[in-house]
Amino acid sequence: MAGAYFDVDGTLVSTNLIQPTLFYLVNQATPVQTLQRLGRALVGAPRMAVAELVDRRTFNELLYSSYAGMSEDRLMMLADEVFDRVIRPAVYPSARDLVRRSLDAGHDVIFVSGTLDFILQRVADYFEATEYIANRLELKKGTATGKLLKPVVAGPEKARLIREHARARGYDLDHCHAFSDSYSDLPMLSVVGHPAAVNPDKRLAWLAKAYGWPSYRLTA
Amino acid sequence: MTHPCLVTLERDSAPRVLFAGDRLVEVDLPAGTRCIYPKPPLAPLRDVDAAIRYAINHPLGTDPLYAKLRPGMKVTIAIDDLSMPLPPMRRPDVRERVLRIVLAMLAEHGVDDIEMIIATSLHRRMKPAEIRWMVGDEIYERYAPDRLYNHDAEDVDNMVLIGETELGEPVELNRRAVESDLIIYVNLNFVPMNGGYKSVAVGLCGYKSLKAHHNPWTIRKSDSYMDPAKSELATVIARIGKVAHRELNIFNIETTVNNRMFDRSLDFLAKNEDDLTPKERLLLKGLVATTARLPQAARQAIFNKFPAPYEVTGVFAGETTAVHEKAIAKGFEQYLVPIEGQADVLVTGIPYISPYNVHAYLNPLLVTVMAQGYLFNMYRGAPLVKKGGTLIITHPCSDKFDHEQHAPYIEFVHRILPETRDAMELHKRFEAEFARHPSYLQMYRTGHAYHPVHPFFMWYWGENGRQHLGRVIVVGADNEAIPKLFGWETAPNMDEALYRAKGEHSHSLDITLLHVPPIVMGDVSLPGAR
Numbered sequence: 001m002a003g004a005y006f007d008v009d010g011t012l013v014s015t016n017l018i019q020p021t022l023f024y025l026v027n028q029a030t031p032v033q034t035l036q037r038l039g040r041a042l043v044g045a046p047r048m049a050v051a052e053l054v055d056r057r058t059f060n061e062l063l064y065s066s067y068a069g070m071s072e073d074r075l076m077m078l079a080d081e082v083f084d085r086v087i088r089p090a091v092y093p094s095a096r097d098l099v100r101r102s103l104d105a106g107h108d109v110i111f112v113s114g115t116l117d118f119i120l121q122r123v124a125d126y127f128e129a130t131e132y133i134a135n136r137l138e139l140k141k142g143t144a145t146g147k148l149l150k151p152v153v154a155g156p157e158k159a160r161l162i163r164e165h166a167r168a169r170g171y172d173l174d175h176c177h178a179f180s181d182s183y184s185d186l187p188m189l190s191v192v193g194h195p196a197a198v199n200p201d202k203r204l205a206w207l208a209k210a211y212g213w214p215s216y217r218l219t220a
Numbered sequence: 221m222t223h224p225c226l227v228t229l230e231r232d233s234a235p236r237v238l239f240a241g242d243r244l245v246e247v248d249l250p251a252g253t254r255c256i257y258p259k260p261p262l263a264p265l266r267d268v269d270a271a272i273r274y275a276i277n278h279p280l281g282t283d284p285l286y287a288k289l290r291p292g293m294k295v296t297i298a299i300d301d302l303s304m305p306l307p308p309m310r311r312p313d314v315r316e317r318v319l320r321i322v323l324a325m326l327a328e329h330g331v332d333d334i335e336m337i338i339a340t341s342l343h344r345r346m347k348p349a350e351i352r353w354m355v356g357d358e359i360y361e362r363y364a365p366d367r368l369y370n371h372d373a374e375d376v377d378n379m380v381l382i383g384e385t386e387l388g389e390p391v392e393l394n395r396r397a398v399e400s401d402l403i404i405y406v407n408l409n410f411v412p413m414n415g416g417y418k419s420v421a422v423g424l425c426g427y428k429s430l431k432a433h434h435n436p437w438t439i440r441k442s443d444s445y446m447d448p449a450k451s452e453l454a455t456v457i458a459r460i461g462k463v464a465h466r467e468l469n470i471f472n473i474e475t476t477v478n479n480r481m482f483d484r485s486l487d488f489l490a491k492n493e494d495d496l497t498p499k500e501r502l503l504l505k506g507l508v509a510t511t512a513r514l515p516q517a518a519r520q521a522i523f524n525k526f527p528a529p530y531e532v533t534g535v536f537a538g539e540t541t542a543v544h545e546k547a548i549a550k551g552f553e554q555y556l557v558p559i560e561g562q563a564d565v566l567v568t569g570i571p572y573i574s575p576y577n578v579h580a581y582l583n584p585l586l587v588t589v590m591a592q593g594y595l596f597n598m599y600r601g602a603p604l605v606k607k608g609g610t611l612i613i614t615h616p617c618s619d620k621f622d623h624e625q626h627a628p629y630i631e632f633v634h635r636i637l638p639e640t641r642d643a644m645e646l647h648k649r650f651e652a653e654f655a656r657h658p659s660y661l662q663m664y665r666t667g668h669a670y671h672p673v674h675p676f677f678m679w680y681w682g683e684n685g686r687q688h689l690g691r692v693i694v695v696g697a698d699n700e701a702i703p704k705l706f707g708w709e710t711a712p713n714m715d716e717a718l719y720r721a722k723g724e725h726s727h728s729l730d731i732t733l734l735h736v737p738p739i740v741m742g743d744v745s746l747p748g749a750r
Contacts (some may be wrong), residue, residue, distance in 0.1 A: 094662065098662050101662065102658045194657070198659075214660060
């Protein structure tokens with residue numbers, strides 16, 4: 001048995017972590033709350049932009065700080081809508097085929113994403129993935145604190161989580177596959193025997209070429 | 221009397237000019253070397269369209285095409301892909317000419333449920349521009365992409381198991397073809413291993429069927445696979461093809477072309493170097509010097525730029541075996557040169573092109589296919605070289621791949637081959653893993669990559685050559701790693717290669733040069749065999 005580890009945003013769907021967050025921000029209980037949250041997000045945007053270039057973990061932490069004060073009920077209530085209105089329309093045409101092929105090959109399919117768990121769960125169900133590893137918001141008294149629980153799923157941490165997961169499931173990493181669109185996921189791609197660059201950014205495309213990794217787009 | 225295509229070198233003979241990938245190199249071969257040159261191009265048909273009409277109206281072994289048509293019927297036209305001829309022929313490709321006439325006839329008979337499928341089997345999908353080149357603008361505009369498209373052997377919903385052979389080999393074919401009232405196959409028969417039952421049974425099949433014959437033991441038993449009568453590959457395919465022909469209504473159209481690969485200004489490349497005019501000699505020197513200096517990308521661009529002026533020599537239509545017999549005879553008429561006896565050493569240049577790298581670089585795995593596969597198998601009767609003999613090739617064997625078309629080849633060469641060169645072990649240990657590889661399957665289905673098991677087939681393709689030959693020596697390799705990976709030796713020049721080939725032989729070596737391209741096949745008879 002082997003695992004097929006998929007990054008999600010940019011790899012299987014064209015959305016990134018920002019779009020679901022924006023959906024939450026604009027769908028607050030009152031217009032005033034929406035404006036307040038959007039304003040705060042805008043103020044933090046330059047820091048996030050820099051963080052995205054430098055450190056994915058910091059980027060995730062900054063992004064998810066926008067959730068501070070949102071109730072768990074509201075987060076859950078809107079999760080179906082986020083999936084139906086934001087994520088599902090953005091699924092790449094042949095993404096489900098790719099996941100299906102992995103299952104047909106006898107692999108367990110594990111989504112490893114910086115997306116929040118209650119959203120990724122819906123994505124995983126849609127793709128019929130076996131498991132998922134996602135970011136989790138810290139909740140206190142039913143309200144999000146804006147902090148992420150450890151471990152934060154991003155960058156090199158994804159590689160460690162995959163190694164741990166594979167060990168726990170008894171997979172030989174040499175026989176495992178990993179799929180990502182981003183150079184920031186290089187550590188995750190490097191730990192498995194069968195990495196693939198899917199819809200790769202420029203840096204990953206170059207690297208995939210240099211190492212002879214499969215590289216392709218799911219837009220066809 | 222010596223055949224005009226056989227030349228024995230003398231002490232003062234000019235150097236021979238061989239392809240070494242997309243370069244031309246001069247080599248000195250010893251006096252007494254027997255050189256086999258391609259036959260001159262056969263005379264083309266004077267009126268190709270008339271010949272096509274005649275063939276489909278006076279078919280072999282079956283009713284004329286018009287008599288098989290009725291309004292409202294469902295027809296699928298399957299078409300050979302661009303892997304043949306090499307390089308692609310000038311427009312109009314003969315397949316376009318056949319299609320124009322066939323489509324007009326279908327329209328006249330009220331047949332409008334027509335789909336055309338490029339019979340790629342596990343080859344890469346042809347690109348829109350390539351399909352357009354092959355079928356012409358008018359047909360492309362009218363039918364692509366909904367009614368003119370590539371076969372997809374991994375589209376599980378659109379593949380159907382129609383039965384199995386008496387030996388249990390599954391016959392799995394394209395659903396649209398299977399569910400049609402009539403399949404018309406439009407073939408271009410470039411080498412004798414193609415056409416016949418192979419057209420439908422391979423072109424439209426899936427991996428389940430293909431692995432029944434694309435395997436090491438079938439290739440080992442093929443002597444050679446360019447001689448259908450002695451090819452185990454052809455035997456298994458015929459067994460599968462017969463099931464397909466029993467279950468389906470197939471009208472086969474095969475066409476043949478001559479070997480006019482080079483334009484008239486370059487046709488001296490197929491001539492005896494001693495017979496060149498001063499102008500041709502100068503041009504040849506210029507080509508050798510130019511290809512030595514140009515960067516590889518420029519050389520490839522130049523060779524890809526010029527389609528070949530192949531001319532149509534035959535059109536045969538009707539029942540598959542009757543048609544194929546005629547096409548094979550025409551092919552042999554063009555290619556076969558009678559040869560007496562086998563050589564100790566076979567020398568050949570490896571050109572820049574093979575059926576599997578149209579518009580891409582000839583990667584090292586394809587060099588093995590050309591050397592121990594296609595070129596070794598260019599014989600009827602007996603191999604050109606003795607059992608345990610030496611094959612000397614000229615090629616750089618660069619560690620270079622087209623990352624899109626040949627993605628699974630890279631892993632095969634760099635991860636799998638270092639484990640073992642044994643074809644049986646490769647088949648047993650690794651083929652199934654590749655067959656299910658999600659990324660490579662995705663690249664085959666939606667990109668332009670060969671199927672993930674294709675590199676295995678390519679290794680098997682050289683299997684009878686690998687079993688027969690004692691050694692392979694590469695002249696001009698730019699690295700040691702790739703030849704070593706293949707179990708080959710390297711030599712800096714032809715003298716050194718011949719010295720190594722001589723080895724412990726006490727007698728002087730019988731050396732044969734196969735001067736390709738264009739294609740030439742040896743019709744080899746052994747002393748005392750007649």
